[in-house]
Amino acid sequence: MSAIESDKIFPLLQELCALPGPTGQEEAVREWLRRRWAPRAAEWHEDAVGNLLCRIGGSGPRLLIQAHMDEIGFVVRYITSNGFLLLDTAQGPRRQSPDRRYMVGQVAQVVGRHGVVAEGVFGAATGHVLTPQQIDKAHIDYDDFFVDIGARSRAEAEQRGVHVGAGVIWSWPARRFGTRIAGKAMDDRALLAVMDLLLDELDPQALQYELWFAATIQEENGLHGARALAHQHRFDAMLALDVGLVGDVPTVQEKEYDARLGGGPTLVHKDSGVHYDKRLLWRLADTARAADVPFQHGVYANYGSDAIVFIDHGTPAVLVGVPCRYTHTAFEMIEESDIVATVALLKVFVTTPA
Ligand SMILES: [Zn+2]
Known part of the structure; x- marks a missing residue:
């Protein structure tokens, strides 16, 4: 060999x-x-x-x-008035795959008409502000997480080139662990x-x-x-x-x-x-x-x-x-x-x- x-x-x-x-x-x-x-x-x-x-x-x-x-990635399905990006899957049937467990906390990149237009984080509300019922929920679905690009309004997100239909991927530089390599x-x-x-x-x-x-x-x-x-x-x-x-x-x-x-x-x-x-x-x-x-x-x-x-x-x-x-x-x-x-x-x- x-x-x-x-x-x-x-x-x-x-x-x-x-x-x-x-x-x-x-x-x-x-x-x-x-x-x-x-x-x-x-x-x-x-x-x-x-x-x-x-x-x-x-x-x-x-x-x-x-x-x-x-x-694998997502598309922006909606931009809220205060600038959060709501998502749908970029592949397959509505609101299925990829597994939602693995997104929250990852750095997000938004891919617009001419390439990456914004970075942010796959966010979700955390324990301090959730109700006990929300905390006990077994599965994260598409209404429990979003992308926060630090925009204060929909207009600001749009000015940066974010639009409904823009692609969203997670961003994690490939890292070496021993003889293994991990990354997106x-x-x-x-x-x-x-x-x-x-x-x-x-x-x-x-x-x-x-x-x-x-x-x-x-x-x-x-x-x-x-x-x-x-x-x-x-x-x-x-x-x-x-x-x-x-x-x-x-x-x-x-x-x-x-x-x-x-x-x-x-x-x-x-x-x-x-x-x-x-x-x-x-x-x-x-x-x-x-x-x-x-x-x-x-x-x-x-x-x-x-x-x-x-x-x-x-x-x-x-x-x-x-x-x-x-x-x-x-x-x-x-x-x-x-x-x-x-x-x-x-x-x-x-x-x-x-
Ligand atoms: Zn493949």
């Missing part, structure tokens, strides 16, 4: 995770990737809905490796980092495929970017890269999720949406075994990936997960060695004849 210098991984993750990219507002991530990938790709396209697609090089079967640009938007920037590191490692002459990279929009909101891509382009095989689920924390049993940080990339057999392509999955497993790269098997619930829509369009596709604790929070945690192992697996896979 080739070793990527680990001093390269943390700064790369810090930079990628810091980019503001709530679902539907992926511009900053796209610009970053364009700067990084366009000079190293044989060709690149941005499609009409905002997906990035790059042909890296090589010839043979057309293989797509993909990760998504968007991160590891889902899916850690996997965009894997693709970026793979580009550094690859010798295009050695490719056994016509290799393409894609970075998609709105994965978190129903795989929309991937749908557009799968509709426009044909590939012979597709690997979706995303964060993987683990059972290695207190309160979750390993018997629920048989994967852990540090165990290597997870080859996912099934999630809530689909059974992934078995032939492709076992080829990845055999490649990993032959190259001595650690890997894990996974079965996920409450989970879907961009690979689903490629299967629906007739392309064999597999989900490769980098193990991640605390998914869909500001403190998503990954292990450096899993990044290294995933890059190593992909490198061997794309340079081994199909």
Whole structure:
């Protein structure tokens, strides 16, 4: 297994995770990737809905490796007369997901028409001013928290560029804890980092495929970017890269999720949406075994990936997960060695004849 210098991984993750990219507002991530990938790709396209697609090089079967640009977040649904921002989810049905338990106390960034327009805090009333009934309430829902950007009025918030429909994300700089790195938007920037590191490692002459990279929009909101891509382009095989689920924390049993940080990339057999392509999955497993790269098997619930829509369009596709604790929070945690192992697996896979 080739070793990527680990001093390269943390700064790369810090930079990628810091980019503001709530679902539907992926511009900053796209610009970053364009700067990084366009000079190293044989060709690149941005499609009409905002997906990035790059042909890296090589010839043979057309293989797509993909990760998504968007991160979990909220939208401003209402600005109160005294300047507080009330929220709704940026993905999925009204007032559901992400889990409201993890927001209060986080720093918030508001993403307006041209990028971040305000910072504030995800606030909630606290014990001194709540009634006993409010304190006893078991769940925090969308009427119990809000964003306080320090504005004194709706007009002041609007002057700063806040508007109904603006994106809201949590903001927490990626931090290193031992060999682990935690931060917001590891889902899916850690996997965009894997693709970026793979580009550094690859010798295009050695490719056994016509290799393409894609970075998609709105994965978190129903795989929309991937749908557009799968509709426009044909590939012979597709690997979706995303964060993987683990059972290695207190309160979750390993018997629920048989994967852990540090165990290597997870080859996912099934999630809530689909059974992934078995032939492709076992080829990845055999490649990993032959190259001595650690890997894990996974079965996920409450989970879907961009690979689903490629299967629906007739392309064999597999989900490769980098193990991640605390998914869909500001403190998503990954292990450096899993990044290294995933890059190593992909490198061997794309340079081994199909
Ligand atoms: Zn994801």
